[in-house]
Structures are given as structure tokens and as C-alpha cells.
Amino acid sequence: MTPPLVLDIDGTLTRADGEHGIDPRVFEPIRAWPEPVVIATGKAFPFPVALCQFLGVEERVIAENGGIVYAEEELAVNGDRDAADAVVRAFRERGYDLGWDGPDLVNRWRETEIAARLTVPGAALREVAAEAGLEVVDTGYAFHVKDASITKGEGIETMAQLLDRRPDEFVAVGDSENDVSTFEVVGESYAVANADDAARDAADHVTDGVHAAGTMEVLDRLR
Incomplete structure (x- = not known):
């Protein structure tokens, strides 16, 4: 079958x-x-x-x-993306960005998480996410900042x-x-x-x- x-x-x-x-x-x-x-x-x-x-x-x-x-x-x-947005703000305060060129079409329509380009420093992103109780998942195409649940x-x-x-x-x-x-x-x-x-x-x-x-x-x- x-x-x-x-x-x-x-x-x-x-x-x-x-x-x-x-x-x-x-x-x-x-x-x-x-x-x-x-x-x-x-x-x-x-x-x-x-x-x-x-x-x-x-x-x-x-x-x-x-x-x-x-x-x-x-x-x-x-869920929603409020916590992930807070991680992005903290990440930017440390001098980083999400790595996307031009308009961010990767995240424009996201509702529950945020994705960063794999060229950003993953260790720094994971550190900021962990401080907020979130995880970072590497899909091979982007780092996804999300609720682990x-x-x-x-x-x-x-x-x-x-x-x-x-x-x-x-x-x-x-x-x-x-x-x-x-x-x-x-x-x-x-x-x-x-x-x-x-x-x-x-x-x-x-x-x-x-x-x-x-x-x-x-x-x-x-x-």
C-alpha cells in the first residue's frame, strides 16, 4: 500500500x-x-x-x-516570534546582523521564528538565543532562532x-x-x-x- x-x-x-x-x-x-x-x-x-x-x-x-x-x-x-525578535535585537546590539542582503525576504512573512544566514557567527547567535531560552537550529541553509518546544x-x-x-x-x-x-x-x-x-x-x-x-x-x- x-x-x-x-x-x-x-x-x-x-x-x-x-x-x-x-x-x-x-x-x-x-x-x-x-x-x-x-x-x-x-x-x-x-x-x-x-x-x-x-x-x-x-x-x-x-x-x-x-x-x-x-x-x-x-x-x-x-507560538509567535516576539522572543526571536528580542534575540535579534540583542544580537544586533553586539554588532551583528542577520546577514541577508537587500530586503529580508527570508523573514518578511515569518510568524514564529527568525532565520539568519549561515555566514553570521553561529556561536554568538546561539549564546544570545540561549540567554533568552531559545535554540538555534542549523538546517544547512540558515540558522533558525526558535522555541525548542x-x-x-x-x-x-x-x-x-x-x-x-x-x-x-x-x-x-x-x-x-x-x-x-x-x-x-x-x-x-x-x-x-x-x-x-x-x-x-x-x-x-x-x-x-x-x-x-x-x-x-x-x-x-x-x-
Whole structure:
């Protein structure tokens, strides 16, 4: 029986050739998948919603590392970004910024966390976040300043309730430490070959292919 899916975006559906964007090879198999497909990401809410719309699939989304969950026309927002904003202010008082050039489109629509570019001093950011009781998660694409109690895994549990499913019915594919909590609650998990050590150690399987090629490998196997 084909299982419902949980798919990360960056590093999991993306191209492996150094170019930005989703690998177009994943479009058709995701669109044709007979069971629910959940897009679970650290990105702000509008990005996975737009991806679902362009893919032509139902909008079943976990955004901001579990901070926002949307499915079946129900929206759950877990927490707010006030504490993360306070961390950013303290970080700037120490002479740093978030590292984004021009208008900050990474954080413009965020509601529950703040993301900094990986070029900023991570140790200093973690120190400031810890003083405020928050954590910093490295997704391989950004540092996310967030409440440690909010995770993708908890987002999956909420999503499963909205879809009248059990979390262990899902199969998940991801690539970084923010996917570990997802891997802990689903029935089967795959880390793509480019995944960080935390994701690889937590996953049930590691693919041979990197990025979207690894995800395609999983989809072919499950079909």
C-alpha cells in the first residue's frame, strides 16, 4: 500500500547541480501520488503553500519548523516570534546582523521564528538565543532562532490529526537536524545522501542519491 509522505524542501527536493530551485523531476511523481503529501519545511508559510499550488496538490503544509501547520482549511499557529525578535535585537546590539542582503525576504512573512544566514557567527547567535531560552537550529541553509518546544515532529502529529491518520502511517524524507523530530514520529524515514550527521543517524535509511535524486529513489521504491 502506498503511504502518505512528508517531504522537506531544501536539500531534499532541490537540485544538486549548484543551481537554485526545485528539481523538476519531482513534480510529476508528487502530483500523481495517491496518498496525502505533506510539505514540511523551515521556510516561511507562503513558500510551501506556493509550492503546493504550483505542483497542483492539496495544501498540506508544515512551515517554520512546526510553527505553522495547515491542512483541510484549518490553520494552527504555534507560538509567535516576539522572543526571536528580542534575540535579534540583542544580537544586533553586539554588532551583528542577520546577514541577508537587500530586503529580508527570508523573514518578511515569518510568524514564529527568525532565520539568519549561515555566514553570521553561529556561536554568538546561539549564546544570545540561549540567554533568552531559545535554540538555534542549523538546517544547512540558515540558522533558525526558535522555541525548542516547537518542532516538525509535533507538526506531523498535528497534521496527522487533521488528516485522520496516525503519524506512523507516514514516510518522511529529509536532510538536516530539523528533520530529526520528524523521523522520530513517522513510521519510516529516509535521509538523502547529502544529509547532515544528525539526520543520517536518526533516519531508518540513507539513500544513494543526493538532494532530489535521493528523494526520487525513495518514491520509486515506495511505488
